[in-house]
Amino acid sequence: MKIIVIGATGRVGSNVVEKLSKSHKDEVYAAARHPEKVPVHDNVTPFKLDLSDHMDDIKEALPEADAIIFAAGSGGRDLLKIDLHGAVKTMEAAEEKGINRFIMLSSKGSLSPDEFGNSPLENYLIAKYYADEWLIHNTHLDYTILQPTALVEKSGSGKVTLGSYSTNENSIDNVADVLIGLTENHAGAKEVIEMSTGNEPIPDAISDLN
Template identity: 85%
Template sequence: MKIIVIGATGRVGANVVAKLAQNSNDEIYAGARKPEKIPAADNVTPFKLDLNDKMDDIKEGLPEADAIIFTAGSGGRDLLKVDLHGAVKVMQAAEEKEINRFVMLSSKGSLSPDEFADSPLENYLIAKYYADQWLIHNTDLDYTILQPTALVEKTGSGKVTLGAYSTNENSIDNVADVLIGLVENHAGIKEVIEMSTGNEPIPEAINELN
């Protein structure tokens, strides 16, 4: 399977690329603003992708692929240009290149605008809200939107709750495994999926989405 990872040097994206690199059946295209930072692997091809570029330039830079996993973010520094507009430009480019499978890493509560004012991440959630809304209502992509709770850097348990929240955190390791599982199993298409650390093995949780 040919998979593009957008945001391949970020905390989640780098983890996704590293895991996919272990499967020789997958061909991975790792997109980042600084592709030289992507570790070498036989089945990983780094490519330059700047979400501040014009949509046509982004489209030209996208390799031919079967799916996109979008994990990019500005870390709060450039929410409108990167987290919102950058994401939409990638969606538009994907449609024009007929890369129909699009898995979006989002955030808990991204589609609950009435709750934004109570969150310290209000501006981030606003950006994610409009990006997610665009994906749902303004594209024909086979999307999945994953809404994890807070990301933490700890070894993944391999067990999650999908479709509800049972804890207030997710290991980045688990999130990466779920993103990959959604793509490789064609699971959760046209769905918004809540996620937290839980008690169900990831493969079983993903299978229940089909």
């Protein structure tokens, strides 16, 4: 499977690329503003992608692929330009390029705007809300939106809850495994999936989505 990872040098994206680099069945295209920072692997091809560029430039940069995992973000520094507009331009480019499968890493509560005012991440959630809404209502992409709780730097347990929340955190390791599982198994299509650390092995949790 040919998979594009957008945000390949970020906290989640780099973990996804590292895991996919060990796969014998996947060909990985790692998109980053600084592709030279992507570790070298036999099945990983880094390429330059700047989400602040024009949509046509993003489309030109995208290689032919079966799926996109969108794990990019500005870290709160440029929410409108990157987290919202950059995501939307990538969706438009994917459609024009014929890359139909689009897995979006989002956040808990991103589609619950009435609750934004109670969150310290209000501006981030607003950006994610409009990006997710665009993906659902303004594209024909075969999307999955993953909504994890808070991301933490812990070793992955390999066990999660999908479809509801049982804890307030997710290891980045687990999130990367779930993103890969959703992509490789074509699971959760046209769904918004809540995620937290839980008690179900990741392969079983993903299988239950189908």
